[in-house]
Amino acid sequence: MAPMGIRLSPLGVAVFFLLGLGVLYHLYSGFLAGRFSLFGLGGEPAGGAAQSEGDGGAVDLREMLAVAVLAAERGGEEVRRVRESNVLHEKSKGKTREGADDKMTSGDVLSNRKMFYLLKTTFPTVQINTEEHVDASDKEVIVWNRKIPEDILKEIAAPKEVPAESVTVWIDPLDATQEYTEDLRKYVTTMVCVAVNGKPVLGVIHKPFSEYTAWAMVDGGSNVKARSSYNEKTPKIIVSRSHAGMVKQIALMTFGNQTSIIPAGGAGYKVLALLDVPDTSQEKADLYIHVTYIKKWDICAGNAILKALGGHMTTLSGKEISYTGSDGIEGGLLASIKMNHQALVRKLPDLEKSGHP
Numbered sequence: 001m002a003p004m005g006i007r008l009s010p011l012g013v014a015v016f017f018l019l020g021l022g023v024l025y026h027l028y029s030g031f032l033a034g035r036f037s038l039f040g041l042g043g044e045p046a047g048g049a050a051q052s053e054g055d056g057g058a059v060d061l062r063e064m065l066a067v068a069v070l071a072a073e074r075g076g077e078e079v080r081r082v083r084e085s086n087v088l089h090e091k092s093k094g095k096t097r098e099g100a101d102d103k104m105t106s107g108d109v110l111s112n113r114k115m116f117y118l119l120k121t122t123f124p125t126v127q128i129n130t131e132e133h134v135d136a137s138d139k140e141v142i143v144w145n146r147k148i149p150e151d152i153l154k155e156i157a158a159p160k161e162v163p164a165e166s167v168t169v170w171i172d173p174l175d176a177t178q179e180y181t182e183d184l185r186k187y188v189t190t191m192v193c194v195a196v197n198g199k200p201v202l203g204v205i206h207k208p209f210s211e212y213t214a215w216a217m218v219d220g221g222s223n224v225k226a227r228s229s230y231n232e233k234t235p236k237i238i239v240s241r242s243h244a245g246m247v248k249q250i251a252l253m254t255f256g257n258q259t260s261i262i263p264a265g266g267a268g269y270k271v272l273a274l275l276d277v278p279d280t281s282q283e284k285a286d287l288y289i290h291v292t293y294i295k296k297w298d299i300c301a302g303n304a305i306l307k308a309l310g311g312h313m314t315t316l317s318g319k320e321i322s323y324t325g326s327d328g329i330e331g332g333l334l335a336s337i338k339m340n341h342q343a344l345v346r347k348l349p350d351l352e353k354s355g356h357p
């Protein structure tokens with residue numbers, strides 16, 4: 001006889017066992033999904049999302065920085081792969097206002113796809129503006145493993161939440177496309193910028209061919225710094241080599257003939273030229289000046305990094321640039337660090353008033 005006269009029916013045991021399994025599955029499914037995403041095994045967006053569909057509320061800027069770094073690096077892998085294949089599928093998207101070809105390659109398109117979908121999957125409600133067209137039928141779900149790299153954790157000790165609707169992300173999947181087509185690899189970067197209420201707060205500039213990444217967050221931290229000194233009197237000025245306009249004449253007129261001009265590709269490269277960057281292929285300059293029309297994805301990341309390090313990027317007349325709304329800016333660009341930026345502005349001609357780029 002069973003103790004206390006209880007007899008266990010086989011059917012009852014089976015039902016009890018199944019119920020138990022159901023409860024365990026319910027309890028652990030979220031945990032397991034988290035583990036799988038940890039290994040980057042793919043799956044549904046919710047697996048790596050730092051923000052769920054219903055959570056229009058807040059995003060953590062420290063998480064956005066981690067994803068921005070990853071996106072720039074993943075995009076960079078595509079940029080490198082396409083360049084090394086030598087099959088660029090080079091096309092013209094049209095002409096710039098000055099009549100130059102606005103080029104696009106498979107490197108731009110494939111990098112854009114990776115960068116856009118990684119950020120979109122992780123932060124589904126955030127506004128993302130990117131240089132290249134995103135093909136919705138060619139969607140790729142890329143899951144973030146939710147790991148914030150050690151160097152970011154070391155610099156930025158706590159999460160920093162902001163309302164998701166205050167955020168605009170700017171992606172440049174391949175800066176210096178013209179130079180990319182000429183195989184001038186050192187100028188090429190991939191960039192991500194996060195603006196909050198139009199102000200640039202977080203920037204990432206990645207060099208795919210030297211695998212160097214600079215990042216910074218305003219009032220947060222950075223992995224890059226300013227150099228110890230700059231020449232304010234006769235600065236070395238870095239300028240565009242393929243969208244120059246009248247920049248050389250303006251620079252020489254303002255700073256005199258002793259000033260040297262360095263023509264270079266890429267807005268990301270030119271901002272890095274102002275900083276203390278260990279990459280040996282990186283030239284150094286004291287100022288970055290641009291006088292023709294330029295787009296916000298080209299400059300937002302550099303603006304955020306300079307601002308985080310105490311520098312400035314403004315129009316030539318000293319106006320701050322707002323990273324919401326329209327894609328482009330008139331009025332040129334002046335970028336400096338550890339200099340009297342307003343004094344530089346006073347020296348330069350006001351392009352917006354003269355109407356002459």
Ligand SMILES: Nc1ncnc2c1ncn2[C@@H]1O[C@H](COP(=O)(O)O)[C@@H](OP(=O)(O)O)[C@H]1O
Nearest residue numbers: 096174175176177240243265266267292293298
């Ligand atoms: N007048 C202009 N019109 C449109 N885009 C411009 C421009 N001047 C510069 N740019 C863009 O700004 C970036 C840096 O330019 P530059 O190398 O000449 O300094 C390049 O971005 P992309 O390579 O991402 O297109 C370039 O196309």
Ligand SMILES: [Mg+2]
Nearest residue numbers: 131172174175
């Ligand atoms: Mg580009």
